[in-house]
Amino acid sequence: xxxxxxxxxxxxxxxxxxxxxxxxxxxxxxxxxxxxxxxxxxxxxxxxxxxxxxxxxxxxxxxxxxxxxxxxxxxxxxxxxxxxxxxxxxxxxxxxxxxxxxxxxxxxxxxxxxxxxxxxxxxxxxxxxxxxxxxxxxxxxxxxxxxxxxxxxxxxxxxxxxxxxxxxxxxxxxxxxxxxxxxxxxxxxxxxxxxxxxxxxxxxxxxxxxxxxxxxxxxxxxxxxxxxxxxxxxxxxxxxxxxxxxxxxxxxxxxxxxxxxxxxxxxxxxxxxxxxxxxxxxxxxxxxxxxxxxxxxxxxxxxxxxxxxxxxxxxxxxxxxxxxxxxxxxxxxxxxxxxxxxxxxxxxxxxxxxxxxxxx
Amino acid sequence: xxxxxxxxxxxxxxxxxxxxxxxxxxxxxxxxxxxxxxxxxxxxxxxxxxxxxxxxxxxxxxxxxxxxxxxxxxxxxxxxxxxxxxxxxxxxxxxxxxxxxxxxxxxxxxxxxxxxxxxxxxxxxxxxxxxxxxxxxxxxxxxxxxxxxxxxxxxxxxxxxxxxxxxxxxxxxxxxxxxxxxxxxxxxxxxxxxxxxxxxxxxxxxxxxxxxxxxxxxxxxxxxxxxxxxxxxxxxxxxxxxxxxxxxxxxxxxxxxxxxxxxxxxxxxxxxxxxxxxxxxxxxxxxxxxxxxxxxxxxxxxxxxxxxxxxxxxxxxxxxxxxxxxxxxxxxxxxxxxxxxxxxxxxxxxxxxxxxxxxxxxxxxxxxxxxxxxxxxxxxxxxxxxxxxx
Numbered sequence: 001x002x003x004x005x006x007x008x009x010x011x012x013x014x015x016x017x018x019x020x021x022x023x024x025x026x027x028x029x030x031x032x033x034x035x036x037x038x039x040x041x042x043x044x045x046x047x048x049x050x051x052x053x054x055x056x057x058x059x060x061x062x063x064x065x066x067x068x069x070x071x072x073x074x075x076x077x078x079x080x081x082x083x084x085x086x087x088x089x090x091x092x093x094x095x096x097x098x099x100x101x102x103x104x105x106x107x108x109x110x111x112x113x114x115x116x117x118x119x120x121x122x123x124x125x126x127x128x129x130x131x132x133x134x135x136x137x138x139x140x141x142x143x144x145x146x147x148x149x150x151x152x153x154x155x156x157x158x159x160x161x162x163x164x165x166x167x168x169x170x171x172x173x174x175x176x177x178x179x180x181x182x183x184x185x186x187x188x189x190x191x192x193x194x195x196x197x198x199x200x201x202x203x204x205x206x207x208x209x210x211x212x213x214x215x216x217x218x219x220x221x222x223x224x225x226x227x228x229x230x231x232x233x234x235x236x237x238x239x240x241x242x243x244x245x246x247x248x249x250x251x252x253x254x255x256x257x258x259x260x261x262x263x264x265x266x267x268x269x270x271x272x273x274x275x276x277x278x279x280x281x282x283x284x285x286x287x288x289x290x291x292x293x294x295x296x297x298x299x300x301x302x303x304x305x306x307x308x309x310x311x312x313x314x315x316x317x318x319x320x321x322x323x324x325x326x327x328x329x330x331x332x333x334x335x336x337x338x339x340x341x342x343x344x345x346x347x348x349x350x351x352x353x354x355x356x357x358x359x360x
Numbered sequence: 361x362x363x364x365x366x367x368x369x370x371x372x373x374x375x376x377x378x379x380x381x382x383x384x385x386x387x388x389x390x391x392x393x394x395x396x397x398x399x400x401x402x403x404x405x406x407x408x409x410x411x412x413x414x415x416x417x418x419x420x421x422x423x424x425x426x427x428x429x430x431x432x433x434x435x436x437x438x439x440x441x442x443x444x445x446x447x448x449x450x451x452x453x454x455x456x457x458x459x460x461x462x463x464x465x466x467x468x469x470x471x472x473x474x475x476x477x478x479x480x481x482x483x484x485x486x487x488x489x490x491x492x493x494x495x496x497x498x499x500x501x502x503x504x505x506x507x508x509x510x511x512x513x514x515x516x517x518x519x520x521x522x523x524x525x526x527x528x529x530x531x532x533x534x535x536x537x538x539x540x541x542x543x544x545x546x547x548x549x550x551x552x553x554x555x556x557x558x559x560x561x562x563x564x565x566x567x568x569x570x571x572x573x574x575x576x577x578x579x580x581x582x583x584x585x586x587x588x589x590x591x592x593x594x595x596x597x598x599x600x601x602x603x604x605x606x607x608x609x610x611x612x613x614x615x616x617x618x619x620x621x622x623x624x625x626x627x628x629x630x631x632x633x634x635x636x637x638x639x640x641x642x643x644x645x646x647x648x649x650x651x652x653x654x655x656x657x658x659x660x661x662x663x664x665x666x667x668x669x670x671x672x673x674x675x676x677x678x679x680x681x682x683x684x685x686x687x688x689x690x691x692x693x694x695x696x697x698x699x700x701x702x703x704x705x706x707x708x709x710x711x712x713x714x715x716x717x718x719x720x721x722x723x724x725x726x727x728x729x730x731x732x733x734x735x736x737x738x739x740x741x742x743x744x745x746x747x748x749x750x
């Protein structure tokens with residue numbers, strides 16, 4: 001073997017061993033994909049024009065809505081995403097006047113939908129998009145239960161090909177080169193959204209906090225929520241006033257279910273041993289009980305046998321004795337009778353002898 | 361000829377047959393609508409409430425109430441309570457039918473039911489608790505089928521097959537307990553992923569433990585409850601062995617269930633304390649939580665204990681019904697009442713009539729099949745050729 005190919009093989013073996021090890025180490029201490037793309041939404045810039053909703057509808061070839069996109073009256077009713085609307089802008093009345101906020105999939109760093117899907121239909125892609133694969137989706141809708149942002153929707157009206165519908169971060173269009181930016185980001189006339197590497201967006205947001213003191217609530221929504229999201233928000237009003245829940249916590253979905261999943265091997269490993277042991281103990285108890293019963297029975301039997309033998313012997317002895325006595329008695333009687341007979345004969349003989357003498 | 365047919369027809373017109381017949385016809389009509397018009401045509405489900413009563417009742421309650429299979433089998437074969445032997449077959453049959461109907465209900469609920477084998481055979485989402493549920497339910501349904509088969513084989517007289525299966529009983533029972541522990545608990549664990557949607561009084565990292573422990577109480581209570589129903593309507597099928605042991609089973613299960621419910625109550629209090637949720641008790645949800653805990657957990661625990669002590673069979677029977685109701689209340693609370701507690705009341709879900717029809721239809725199918733099997737096969741009686749061979 002040539003030295004170089006040998007070293008190559010060794011290297012390959014080493015890499016084969018090293019890769020899973022590093023991957024595992026990374027999974028244990030995951031800090032988020034900070035260099036992957038994200039979008040920063042600045043709530044102080046949004047004017048509620050709904051241009052982003054229109055763009056989203058067009059680039060995704062979604063059906064035309066009942067209420068046209070230039071109708072701004074609809075902003076007065078609170079809306080959520082649905083199966084034909086991947087993004088909505090809502091108006092919130094705050095003490096400082098109306099505030100608008102756009103809502104769409106936040107493309108979590110560790111998505112609850114992906115963690116909850118039992119066919120792995122959702123995948124977090126390197127370009128930050130959380131992709132959905134309709135060719136495997138069973139339609140259980142657990143992703144909709146799991147999503148803390150209430151984003152995935154379902155085509156309830158379709159009988160044969162219902163799909164989960166949600167924002168794709170224009171992943172397919174950008175990968176094919178059809179779009180350079182997500183449709184909504186590209187169209188915004190106020191530049192309320194910026195697309196770029198997530199860590200740079202975080203820096204940019206803080207720079208704005210510094211540049212405009214007092215304009216912002218100095219915190220970035222999505223930096224840590226549910227393990228962090230690719231979509232980030234800054235706002236002039238507290239987040240809870242613009243429909244962003246501040247009680248989600250920082251634990252990601254996989255962390256929330258890790259405990260329950262970790263119990264699986266414990267149950268699988270421990271239960272058979274424990275139950276098998278309980279069965280064996282019961283079996284042994286039964287066996288010992290049966291043995292003891294057997295012993296007790298045989299002891300009782302032996303005792304009964306011995307007693308019976310004793311009785312038999314005793315009665316045999318008694319019978320022998322009585323038989324002997326009877327024989328004795330018979331003999332005695334016979335002897336007595338014989339003697340009596342003899343005596344009578346003797347007496348008779350004597351009497352005849354005297355008669356003869358008298359007759360002479 | 362015609363008179364014979366008429367008489368035959370009339371003899372089928374019992375109240376039971378008329379009612380079940382109507383329900384089944386209604387169910388079949390809704391089935392057609394569901395599979396031609398989609399979920400939206402028959403349900404009130406929406407994007408906020410992707411899971412309705414087909415999950416709350418048919419899946420969560422169905423699985424919990426079918427827990428009688430593994431609890432009775434484990435009590436008899438593993439823990440050595442031989443006197444419960446006559447209760448095993450009805451319990452296993454109920455569990456098998458229960459799980460089969462859960463799977464049937466899921467065909468209505470998921471969007472593309474023909475893909476239900478996908479998570480096992482096509483692409484496995486192993487990080488999902490629903491994957492665990494799916495895999496365990498699939499395997500456990502197989503186990504229950506194998507546990508039930510000897511009944512069928514005895515009926516058919518296939519001795520060799522029957523003997524081979526009976527030899528595997530212990531392995532099947534232990535495997536069944538492992539699988540039941542896993543999926544009973546993971547049904548609760550499904551909701552651990554959504555702490556922001558489930559009210560804190562019901563959300564807990566211990567949800568899997570709560571679901572598992574309460575399933576034992578549900579299973580034991582269902583065996584008592586079904587036993588009393590069967591005694592009323594299927595008494596003619598029962599042999600002296602079944603009847604002699606029935607009182608023992610009821611008393612033993614009442615005692616066990618009381619014990620489990622006290623434990624469950626304590627666990628719930630530990631959960632409440634661990635998350636320090638006491639302050640929520642002084643709210644509307646808090647009052648409802650107290651009703652669940654006191655009327656449907658603490659009360660039956662106490663009543664079972666009294667019933668077992670006094671050998672009061674009527675009390676035990678009613679307590680079993682109370683406990684079963686309590687489990688239903690708990691599963692509905694977790695999956696519907698306390699779920700999406702933050703949404704305004706106009707966004708709340710209430711089941712559509714057709715959803716209810718399907719749920720009733722599925723239960724009815726279960727009752728009809730149970731009656732069919734138990735009036736023909738050796739369920740409540742020992743087959744004369746196999747007496748004492750278990």
